Amino acid sequence: MRLFKTAILCAALSLGVLTTIAEAATRVAFVTAEGGLGDHSFNDMINEGLKKAKSDLGIEFVVIQPRAVSDMQSSLIRAAGQKFDLVLGASFDMIEPMKAAAAAFPDQKFGIIDVGSDPIAPNVVGAVAKDWEGSFIVGIAAAMTSKTGTIGFVGGRDIPVIHRFFNGYYYGAKMAKPDINVLERYSGSFTDPAAGKEYTLALVSAKSDVNFAVANLTGAGVIDAAKSTKTFAIGVDSNQNGRAPGTVLTSMVKRVDVLAYDIVKSVTDGSFKGGVNKQYGLKEGGVEAAMDDNNKGLISEATLKTMDELKAKVISGEIVVPNYIDLDPSAKQMGTPPMDRPSEK
Template identity: 70%
Template sequence: MRKVFSALSAAAIVAGALVASTAAEAKMKVAMITSESGLGDKSFNDMMNEGMKKAQADLGIEFNVIQPRSISEFQSTLARAAGQGFDFIVGSSFDMIKPMQAVAKAFPNQKFGLVDVGPDPIAPNVVSSVTKDWEGSFLVGAIAAKTTKTGTIGFVGGKDIPIIHRFYIGYYYGAKMADPKVNVLESYSGTFTDPAAGKEYTLGLINQKSDINFAVAGATSAGVIDAAKSTKTFAIGVDSDQNYLAPGFVLTSMMKRVDTQAYDMIKSVSDGSFKGGTVLYYGLKEGGVAAAMDEYNKGLISDAVLKQVDELKAKVISGEIVVPNYFDLAPGQKEMGTPPMATPPSVADKK
């Protein structure tokens, strides 16, 4: 009997070890492919990485962050990741659409995700998302227009491309709704990776009397914030809560909850609800965007302005206000949004 018991105990130990081993081997593996600005941008990529960490803590996944050095490396990076046995590969750049389409076609059984791109489905095995950043930009535009002392506010984009125009349109619409007389300047640094350029272009706007400048430029945004600090004006951060980067000089930050989007995509793979070829939307109603308020910008925005912004937010959620989306504008369109407002000439020309 002792021999039988010993044999059974040994078998149980072996079986337990096999179960533990199988469970370890079954751990979901995820690859995050950053945009060219990479981790440390204190913006989009860092925010998305927080979603990966949450998925690791909540869902027990393993994840690797892969950082291409340039847009030209996106397709080869995605292809290499697809050949390495990841359960899910998620990207974080509008410039990754075509590279991901090509790789998704070559690896039809691989599940992919692409965070914060456009409304068109990417591929049958790719889930993508749209952040209604135009709604968040609307809120910070209203805050800027109600807070400026000079009557002039600015916008510093990374590149002069449609996805950045989407921010500008929302910012402009919010500012003009809050104060039709406010002057809204726009500028584009041409890069998402150069803080020095961000500072240079921001100083140019400050020289034109702009005392609040909205940075939508990835890692370049750090230069916009630095310019605000050195001139004692205000910057508005983007993507993540950047108020802490220069307390007292970052009026607020337009947060895009790409961490939530990445997490939701990973969870869908984990629980079996993944649906390729679909587009997920995250706006004010879904908690996908917000104007960051914390100890670092406490007191910079008056209670009266905050109350007005809450009222505007409620109207957007109810549908009374429809903030225009750049991608929905037709070429030469003269008016935009509900209630209607004149489309800025610079935007109409780009369309």
């Protein structure tokens, strides 16, 4: 009887421990950037990182999708008010809203992905995928693949973070092929595929046969236009090669899934430390040009070799790809080795 009671007591204690563990699961709120889930791009990649954290680390997470940029601050504050262990946001548009939320909730841990070099607040960890380095690599591919000598770029909005992509793309293209013509356009929206298609068709009319889409949902229109005109598109953020096999030359993948996972892990293992912005470039595996069966054979062996050689020089520090946000506005050149900056649009 005594053994039986002891067994019951042990079982009850074990159940209590399990209940405590379940209650102690790290809770994360992800407030998406403009476009929300289903963008096949930035937000979806972060969501994949959180799914992995759930599988590996046992976290629980919810996704909050602001209807507009103007709703971001209220979404962050609402999440902080529910005392999540981490409130994770994304995009340049969320910097000011997060500063306000972080000031209102100084004991709340926040994370933000895709920012600049400056820390946001003492209770915020920032993480940046060096998209300018990834754009440099796909710029090489675009320039060396083009048959017309003209390539293009379709940005969602005319803002510094998108110029960061363009400058990297331009720098890589010009380094690989100095006489390449690089056209730059901005659709004005991250959520308008029709505009993406319209702008791309205009670029194709201007002889651009490879066009880099940095426009979230608007980029679907860039890929659609490339398919209909038998030209090439380059995807962004996630691997979009499979969206139109044979049409998407490659994709500049920002491993924001890795960034999100790392921020969450810092909360679960107790190493979270606010007031810093971490950077993930080619050296850290934070960006890459996607290669798979969907784009196999589209990029020549000679081009792949050049991409690998120049990538190695970026990793070693011999080449420093310019980050638009850190450039002196009065500087006429950029990068190492120095190159003339692109002329104004």
